[in-house]
Amino acid sequence: MLQAQDVWFRYGARRPWVLEAVDLAVAPGEVVGLCGPSGGGKSTAGRLLAGLLPPARGRVTVDGATPRPRRTPHPVQLVLQHPERAMDPRWTLRQVLAATGAGPGAVAALDPELVAPGWLDRYPHEISGGELQRVNLARALLARPRYLVADELTASLDAVTQARIWHLLLDRCRAASIGVLAIAHDRPLLEVVADRVVDWDRPADTRPA
Numbered sequence: 616m617l618q619a620q621d622v623w624f625r626y627g628a629r630r631p632w633v634l635e636a637v638d639l640a641v642a643p644g645e646v647v648g649l650c651g652p653s654g655g656g657k658s659t660a661g662r663l664l665a666g667l668l669p670p671a672r673g674r675v676t677v678d679g680a681t682p683r684p685r686r687t688p689h690p691v692q693l694v695l696q697h698p699e700r701a702m703d704p705r706w707t708l709r710q711v712l713a714a715t716g717a718g719p720g721a722v723a724a725l726d727p728e729l730v731a732p733g734w735l736d737r738y739p740h741e742i743s744g745g746e747l748q749r750v751n752l753a754r755a756l757l758a759r760p761r762y763l764v765a766d767e768l769t770a771s772l773d774a775v776t777q778a779r780i781w782h783l784l785l786d787r788c789r790a791a792s793i794g795v796l797a798i799a800h801d802r803p804l805l806e807v808v809a810d811r812v813v814d815w816d817r818p819a820d821t822r823p824a
């Protein structure tokens with residue numbers, strides 16, 4: 616189980632709380648949708664769950680334990696909306712994928728449905744946005760995560776590409792019992808892809824400091 620228990624977080628001691636007493640849980644193989652208003656703290660929660668930010672109070676646990684901060688790869692992988700921002704533009708996609716520590720064999724053996732072999736020697740700007748998001752997803756899966764946090768994974772893509780990427784993600788996560796937290800504004804999308812949807816109805820700017 617990926618769990619946030621009574622988690623509090625703010626970006627600085629004088630800033631308002633972004634997360635207040637948050638509880639969230641994702642079971643192995645479960646797909647949980649997280650929906651809510653802009654600025655409500657969904658992406659912040661995703662970063663805490665992936666170990667990129669520490670809670671001020673409360674606990675984040677992965678299968679009952681608190682992951683060590685520098686343990687690589689982290690058992691919770693975060694996949695963001697803009698893959699190009701998460702990749703070095705001077706690296707080929709083969710280098711990007713190899714940097715996970717997976718090794719050239721694992722990169723070459725990637726499912727061609729996810730990453731076409733012909734893309735590997737191209738640079739990030741040499742494939743489309745939807746194709747690059749597939750590479751980004753492959754990169755997260757190469758880290759052999761127990762859980763994935765998909766933050767607006769397909770928000771800037773057309774409907775056909777969205778469906779293709781979600782199909783690939785759900786297929787692989789179900790096969791490996793990887794739990795998924797899917798963050799999105801698009802509630803109808805979450806209703807299709809998730810086993811259950813959690814609504815956050817707490818815009819940050821209405822909360823006291």
Ligand SMILES: Nc1ncnc2c1ncn2[C@@H]1O[C@H](COP(=O)(O)OP(=O)(O)OP(=O)(O)O)[C@@H](O)[C@H]1O
Pocket residue numbers: 626633651652653654655656657658659660819820
């Ligand atoms: N690095 C940061 N430093 C300071 N404040 C931040 C930082 N990142 C986010 N915030 C603030 O924290 C609050 C929550 O932001 P967050 O991105 O988690 O919300 P969100 O629900 O994901 O929003 P959206 O749906 O618009 O992506 C916002 O008020 C935002 O301005």
